[in-house]
Amino acid sequence: MAGLKTISILVLVCLSVFRPSIADVSDNVERLIDTQAELLREIFNELNDEIENLETNFENELRELETRLLADTESKVAELQSQIDDLKARETVPVEKETVPVAKKPTKPPPPPPTTTVPTTEPPTTTTKTTTKAAGPPSYRHCQDVRDSGFDINGNYMIDPDGVDGPMEEFEVYCNMTDNGAYTTIGVQQASTMPIRIKGLDDPGANVFTPEYLLNAEQILAVVTASTECRQYISYSCTSAVLLAYHKKKKLHHGWLLSRDGEEMINWGGAPTNSLSCACGVTGTCINDNVKCNCDANESKQKLSDSGYLDDIDTLPIKSVHLGDVAGKKEVGGLTLGSLECKV
Incomplete structure (x- = not known):
């Protein structure tokens, strides 16, 4: 009986030693809860960062798409406007x-x-x-x-x-x-087709327009000789196509004129013979200060033009017009050459 009592006492002692207290259990539960909460916060933060990254990438891709769509739209608008201008020009028949x-x-x-x-x-x-x-x-x-x-x-x-x-x-x-x-006044046979669309070849002077006058060369020279002054109107409209600009690789100007005697002249209406300039270059009114012709700015987003009267009586009328830089998709020009007008 004494032995049984002794065993019971030992069991009670062991239980008292190894049984966790209520405070310990409570602490463990709190630590577990804190660990789980911290884990959830980390998961939430990672998800939040991922969402922000997705939103940033979406906004960037949206901006890039908008930029491409805007550029394509502007290009299509410019191309359609050029086609509309060409159609209007073909519908217009001079008197x-x-x-x-x-x-x-x-x-x-x-x-x-x-x-x-x-x-x-x-x-x-x-x-x-x-x-x-x-x-x-x-x-x-x-x-x-x-x-x-x-x-x-x-x-x-x-x-x-x-x-x-x-x-x-x-x-x-x-x-x-x-x-x-x-x-x-001595007219040009092709007057009803003006302005003539210049499109096709890129090399300097590769696109050639030769006017056909309503009088022969002998009659024209007789009119000029009997006059004290003569003039001839010329105009060039352009989209992304230069006019007289110098081609460094080819060592040639993109455009030039031939006089009635076949002499090359690098100038345009409103500018002196061989001045390498257009009218705006003489008056200082070109679209920017780096060019002497508006078309030489090579603008693709707007249609420009250079025009004026050629008035060098020793060179008129124009024998031919030579132009280049119109091979690209957006590159196009429109040429108008008027009648020879002489007076005393």
């Missing part, structure tokens, strides 16, 4: 296209002024001189003679620049009666 009656030289006394107001686009025909011509109506050497004789209405008249005693037959021209004088 010079119409064929009108020819006003012949008046007999004495002079008949009423001619009723025509536009030039014919058909090549003029020459008439055969006769021995009785000197005794007939007075000879008009140019349109100023016509005006001085009392005819001040625009129209087609017969003139004889070298006079009744000269070897050349009289021929028909259009007289433009202005406040600044009477201009003897």
Whole structure:
């Protein structure tokens, strides 16, 4: 019995020694809860960081997509605008296209002024001189003679620049009666197709336009010789295509003109012969200070132009126009060459 008591006492002692207290259990539970809470916070923070990264990447990709869409839209708009401009140009038919009656030289006394107001686009025909011509109506050497004789209405008249005693037959021209004088006008056959679309080749001067005038070379030279001043309008519209800019690799200018004698001229309307400039380069009004022609800024987002009158009587009319830099998808030009206008 004493032994049994002893064993019971030992069991009670062991239980008292090894049994955790309520405080210990509570501490363990709190530590476990804190550990789980810290783990949850870390998981939450990682998820939050991942969400922020996804949002940042989405915003970046969205901005890149918007940029690409905007660039593509601007490119399409510029291309469509160029096509619209070309269609409008093709639909526009100048008045010079119409064929009108020819006003012949008046007999004495002079008949009423001619009723025509536009030039014919058909090549003029020459008439055969006769021995009785000197005794007939007075000879008009140019349109100023016509005006001085009392005819001040625009129209087609017969003139004889070298006079009744000269070897050349009289021929028909259009007289433009202005406040600044009477201009003897020689039209261009391709007038109805202006502006001419320049597109295709990139090399300097590779795209060539050769005008066909309504008079032959001998008649044109006779008109110029009988005049004291002449002028010819020229214009070039451009999108991402330069005009006279220098090509360093080719060592050539992208564009130039040929005079009536075939001499190369690097200039444009409104600028002196071989000045390497356009009108805006002379007046200091180009789109930026680094170019002497607006088109040489090589803008792709807007349509530019250079225009003006060529007025060097020793070089007119223009024999041909040479242009380049129009091979790219967005590169295109539009050329307009007007009539030769001369007066005394």
